[in-house]
Amino acid sequence: MERRFDARPAAARTEHDEAELIGRVATGDRRAFETLYRAYHPRLARFLQRMTRSTPLIEEIVNDTLLVVWRKAATFNGSSKVSTWIFAIAYRRACKSLQALDEPVDAGNDEREGLEADRPDWQLAQLQLTGAVHAALAQLPLAQRTAFQLTFYHDMSYTEIAEIMECPVNTIKTRLFHARKRLAVLLEGQIEVRS
């Protein structure tokens, strides 16, 4: 499969526009905030659905996150991308909410070995590919799942993900490596994912 690995001028433009939007939000510009809200609501909702299945909780975390953006826009110092800043807020609030609800945040289990032993006994082969991938992702530890999702569905760099998850870059690479290894097991026969 041939793909191009070119520069991302469109992404750079988006980043520039978003930085301007944040500047306007900091002055209390509600129209700018609504634009930012509508851009990030679906992205954050997709991101959070891998952390909790509760739709009301997802909406609560999204709104809490964007309320923080509204209040703290002036503290955004441009040292990171706007998207990194917002996703980091969402990730922290989600972890906090899940801990408060006593839902498992199994971030410490992502370096486990013996992956074959964790393989579920239900028949992945009978599911459609999309369903199978979603089901397999749900089997990953939260930290691996989050790193995988930010990489493949939100197109973030490893430095941005490290910033969001507040851990070293090498940890992110390790999480992705183990995530791929586990997906290879979970999706065996449906997709060629090797370690």
Add this chain to the structure above:
Amino acid sequence: MTELSDREAAHREAQDLLPWLANGRLDGAELQRVQAHLDTCATCRADLDALYTLQDVADLPPPGLDVDKAFARLLPQLDAVAPADAAPVIPGWRTRLAANDGRWLRAAVGLQFCAIVVLGTLLLRPSGETQMAAQDGAYRVLGAEAGADGIVAVTFKPDTPEHELRRIVTASSAHIVGGPTVTGAWMLGSAQAPADVAARLRTESAVTLAEPLGVQAGP
């Protein structure tokens, strides 16, 4: 042996970085090294194809979420927590600075050029008149020699818009002859006494400092 180790190291690096090659976020030397390795490694090429397949699986939004209703629920809270407790910074300027905004850079270069021209003019000007003017004191009355300008150094609040700055300068019967300096000060020239101009400038809320510097002789 060394060649084998190098190849193993390149393979390990490529394996670590394949996810970011797949999402297009790899660049520079890393991108070149991984692409070079892919040319010689069928395993990594197969893994990359598999990652593309994973990436193409849609990450659907959760069901039952309505962005309009969610935003409507958030709106009342915006009133309760206005972004007024923000730090005293200039967000627009900061974000532009951070993004290396081209417009800002062009303006900065323009201002630097103006400052160089003004300083160069002052340097090339015969120094005798300047010394005499300085000896005459900082003030210049209406009867002073024609073409001589009183100079006032003035600084404005950082968030003062350009049109407000222009209004203040005009209302003070002055004109900009230089700046901003490294400390952000502008040099204003005026046919009126510098002390009078400075006093008028100080009545403006946007002015943080106004000090008469002396008299600059005209051409």
